[in-house]
Amino acid sequence: MQKIYLLVILCALFSPALLKAQQNETTTKEKKKTTPVDVVVIDEKQEKAIVGFPRAKVEVQEHNDTITKITLGHKRWEFIEEDDKTNVRMVHIPREKFKGHYSGVLLGFCNYSGKDFDTSIPADGDFMEINSGKSMAFTINFLQYDIGLQQRKKNLGLVTGLGWTVYNYRQDNQFNIQKNNAGITYGEPIPATNPVEKSKIVASYLNVPLLLEAQIPSDKNRCTAFISAGVYGGFKIGSHTKVVYTDGDTDKSRDDININPFQYGAMVQVGYKIIKLYATYNFSTLYEKDKGPELYPYSIGITLANF
Template identity: 50%
Template sequence: MKAIPTNKRKYFLLLAAFTLMTFTIYGQEDKKEIRSTRDLVTVEETVDRTSVTFPGGSVQVDNFSDTITRITVGQKKFIILDDSKDGTTKIRMVHQPRKDFKGHWAGVDLGLNNFFSQPFDTSLPQDARFMDLNTGKSVAVGLNLFQQSIGLQKNNNTIGLVTGLGLTFNNYRLDSEYIVERDEEGHTSYSITDRDVKKNKLTTSFLTVPLLLEAQIPSGNGSNRLFISGGLYTGFKLRSHTKVVYYDDAGKEKEKSRADLNVNSFKYGATVRVGYRFVKLFATCDLSQMFQKDQGPELYPWSVGLTLINF
């Protein structure tokens, strides 16, 4: 709680006067315009106070003292208190509880990729050794652009379903000099090069749709919540390509190929997310194979990481 000196009170008085004057002049100049926007801005006046409500907040003015006494923006309410004894004005911020359930999926994810050959087995069989990864450089990026939250409680907002739409980019940085390609029979295989390979990677991009069940546990004053969610997701392949960078006596050379490597066009998997305040973690695991059945090694991609930004 912070005390504001007396000379600062003039600022609040001028702000209140300007707000009221703006609505008064606006109404005098064009009454039709007020009727066309009255669903966006409403003014309610009683003997004691005048309230102005607009999308996302409201302002309340005391008619007797001509001062703003309350400002509400989103979930935060600012109460302005005058102290007649020492001539100061105090502002108290009150956090209002959420009215609707809001999940945690929309945002930007950053993580690392790897493979399972069997449930929770990261070792690769002999026929998949050419897909051995440099995990520290195999990056997963999720741009979860749209989110829809559906509350499941009538009198609370801590449990609900979350769905949405996003883009997932997986970079698989191969830790070998084997070049991924299709062999003569159309299977995903590899070729060996005598050149010095500086970078060798396979990249996929998918359109992702999740369906999550999320539970939230309020803490403190209710503004911060511990959340945990889990569920399934589906993905529709947008594209895939390989990129090889050579660096030898012939100089630096890049080769990029968008040839079909039998990467599945549709995938599905399970995911879990947990977080509190600024720390948010996620993990995903494909339950479908990366490559089409019998057209490549049996691998199941998974990733773990952080949510950098929530929308």
């Protein structure tokens, strides 16, 4: 039993270094302070002790084959004594609520198509010929909110949040994209005597999604695979054009070229274990209506990390 008391004392002493102290909770009548240790239970009759922290717990019981259990998040390590040997077993702890897949870091290729998924560029958009292999979309989805749709299972729900995406559309042609006197976006030809090495349009948006997600297997509280689909909307927070010439000169402009201030579209995500793919398609055009070629952006890529 002395070992149990010693474990409790050590956990209580070192827990502030392992976990942040919880913030004081204020009620309408009083303020109640909490300590880093949420639960401390000592049962001398059964010779066991439990020390609980936020999202972590240590259990020790001397008269049991499983002498120690250490729980961190959704995983528990059990130390079991059998035949004078100690074995370690890891157990998955079922989720208490639905948690979707949205927040994280995504990287993909971005492109655009003509009306009705036409892969060719409209006649008035020859200056928008894209280098699809070098056009990239980088996304950080930093907020997520989950709404479970089941009482017993935790495999179906709605997911929303907030994300930031930067689209880099690479052209590599002899045009400088700008507006004419009528306010229409067009490509101003650059003389061949000053060859272009690369050019691009960069636009960044804040996006809000609404996704329905189903996780598999449906009969367990552990997600192996998932699929989610839904819609999103966003507003532009910045854009610019950049042209780099072979002689090293650079033209960078933040002038308005009629990039659509709002976007909306559909999003699909699929995942299996650590592999997660996504695709988006805009129902809104890259440029404002009747102010540039009719182009519909889309992107395909992978999720590098979820958090």
